[in-house]
């Protein structure tokens with residue numbers, strides 16, 4: 001696939017985690033494959049519908065591979081649980097998770113790592129809806145160069 005096509009493909013899956021991944025992957029000094037998957041459940045609101053839909057899938061075969069799933073935030077846990085189940089069904093040897101933020105106060109669904117997978121978390125996030133640095137509300141605010149708390153009056 002050409003570079004142009006890869007960039008076009010990436011822009012179609014430009015979710016919150018994409019910005020985090022861009023920073024993260026440049027720190028990895030061993031050979032690594034990068035692919036994209038998209039699950040959506042927030043639509044245009046601040047509440048998950050509880051049933052993430054995989055709207056864009058991997059192109060790389062991950063059978064027998066060690067996978068690190070890079071997320072921007074783990075909130076209810078619905079998305080992560082759905083993605084881990086999906087990646088496990090594709091035969092990954094291990095599945096680790098690396099998330100920028102974790103909002104444990106809102107957890108509804110637990111998830112299990114696969115094989116010797118580990119859980120890496122940048123920061124624990126208080127129970128606020130955050131925007132910026134890739135985080136959106138109805139696709140807005142992703143471009144802010146910081147993570148900010150959305151004023152409740154803007155969405156209540």
Ligand SMILES: O=P(O)(O)OC[C@H]1O[C@H](OP(=O)(O)OP(=O)(O)O)[C@H](O)[C@@H]1O
Nearest residue numbers: 015016040041042074075076077078079
């Ligand atoms: O733990 P959960 O409650 O499932 O929430 C976490 C998910 O919510 C956001 O995705 P969203 O559905 O908003 O799509 P996006 O990645 O395009 O922003 C975020 O990127 C996580 O994937």
Ligand code: HPA
Nearest residue numbers: 075128129130131135136
């Ligand atoms: O706080 C959040 N902000 C943006 N997207 C999200 N998806 C889950 N939680 C959040």
